[in-house]
Amino acid sequence: MKAAFITQHGDPEKIQIGELDTPQIGPNEILIETRFGALNHIDLFVVKGWPGLSLKMPHVLGSDGSGIVEEIGSEVTTLEKGDRVSINPGISCGKCVMCLAGKQNFCDEFSILGENQWGTFAEHIKVPEINAIKIPTDFTLIKAAAAPLTFLTAWRMLVSRAKIQHHDVVFIPGAGGGVATAAIQIAKFFEAEVITSTSTQEKMERAKMIGADHVINYKERPDFEKYIYTELTKKKGVDIVIDSVGHETFQKSIRLLKPGGRLITCGATTGPKSQIDIRHIFWKQLKIKGSTMSNQKEFRDVMNLVFSDKITPVIDRTYNLDEIVEAEKYLGKANQFGKVILKIS
Numbered sequence: 001m002k003a004a005f006i007t008q009h010g011d012p013e014k015i016q017i018g019e020l021d022t023p024q025i026g027p028n029e030i031l032i033e034t035r036f037g038a039l040n041h042i043d044l045f046v047v048k049g050w051p052g053l054s055l056k057m058p059h060v061l062g063s064d065g066s067g068i069v070e071e072i073g074s075e076v077t078t079l080e081k082g083d084r085v086s087i088n089p090g091i092s093c094g095k096c097v098m099c100l101a102g103k104q105n106f107c108d109e110f111s112i113l114g115e116n117q118w119g120t121f122a123e124h125i126k127v128p129e130i131n132a133i134k135i136p137t138d139f140t141l142i143k144a145a146a147a148p149l150t151f152l153t154a155w156r157m158l159v160s161r162a163k164i165q166h167h168d169v170v171f172i173p174g175a176g177g178g179v180a181t182a183a184i185q186i187a188k189f190f191e192a193e194v195i196t197s198t199s200t201q202e203k204m205e206r207a208k209m210i211g212a213d214h215v216i217n218y219k220e221r222p223d224f225e226k227y228i229y230t231e232l233t234k235k236k237g238v239d240i241v242i243d244s245v246g247h248e249t250f251q252k253s254i255r256l257l258k259p260g261g262r263l264i265t266c267g268a269t270t271g272p273k274s275q276i277d278i279r280h281i282f283w284k285q286l287k288i289k290g291s292t293m294s295n296q297k298e299f300r301d302v303m304n305l306v307f308s309d310k311i312t313p314v315i316d317r318t319y320n321l322d323e324i325v326e327a328e329k330y331l332g333k334a335n336q337f338g339k340v341i342l343k344i345s
């Protein structure tokens with residue numbers, strides 16, 4: 001099968017296109033003919049490598065994908081050959097205490113497609129039966145590939161971790177990122193008030209189009225947190241911050257929270273280190289919570305909303321599989337608004 005893979009770590013130029021053996025499925029697995037994949041920052045982290053990451057090379061990239069079921073294992077009962085499916089990229093053992101409790105993302109063996117096992121940027125991918133969800137007939141395969149990782153991440157952050165309420169004011173920095181565009185829509189689905197920040201006029205307009213109530217250009221207003229605090233919230237602060245930006249926004253986010261506020265972090269695309277004034281945490285009795293991926297129920301809850309078009313993945317642009325190096329470099333520059341898609345076959 002044709003695939004995008006690495007044989008050594010480095011910059012995106014290390015990604016190769018070539019032929020690899022099609023995976024063999026086990027009794028509880030399905031083989032999918034991949035139609036679309038979607039890029040995520042995790043691709044760039046995997047290509048670069050990190051201490052403790054030990055991949056068997058060649059390694060196929062890609063966490064998000066959709067396609068057609070081509071083969072099913074002998075014990076698969078919920079899917080058939082020919083089904084159109086979207087993929088949950090969070091893989092777990094399915095048997096441990098955490099998995100049985102529905103906390104799959106706490107499983108010792110939890111991993112993400114494209115991270116520790118071959119991913120979606122190939123003509124075929126195998127996944128456990130429970131990691132595929134059928135797509136309604138009128139829903140496009142491209143949107144089904146664009147949604148999973150960012151929507152399940154944003155859903156868990158807002159619903160399970162922040163316990164969002166309709167009267168909450170939510171600040172989501174970095175409007176163009178995949179998790180942020182999902183979070184803006186989910187927060188509006190719950191009728192919360194959404195403030196977001198971004199860097200260009202075009203992205204400001206797009207953020208408004210997907211529902212953001214207030215959009216700030218942080219390049220024009222470097223002290224945007226003061227503006228949010230004094231002007232937009234009349235010195236009350238915000239209830240929730242959904243932060244996937246990290247270094248550049250974390251400290252400002254803590255200052256912005258009102259007493260009892262919740263900061264949920266799922267990533268650090270601008271860097272992992274931040275100086276924190278601890279006094280803000282105890283004075284305001286803040287909750288700072290980490291969040292990563294989702295469990296199987298959260299994935300199904302959010303995908304059902306996506307399939308009913310109540311929330312919609314935003315697609316920035318589409319590349320062909322052969323153009324993956326260019327596509328990953330584009331993602332690395334952070335100029336996109338929404339998802340960057342790969343057309344696989």
Ligand SMILES: [Zn+2]
Binds near residue numbers: 092093095096098108
């Ligand atoms: Zn497990």
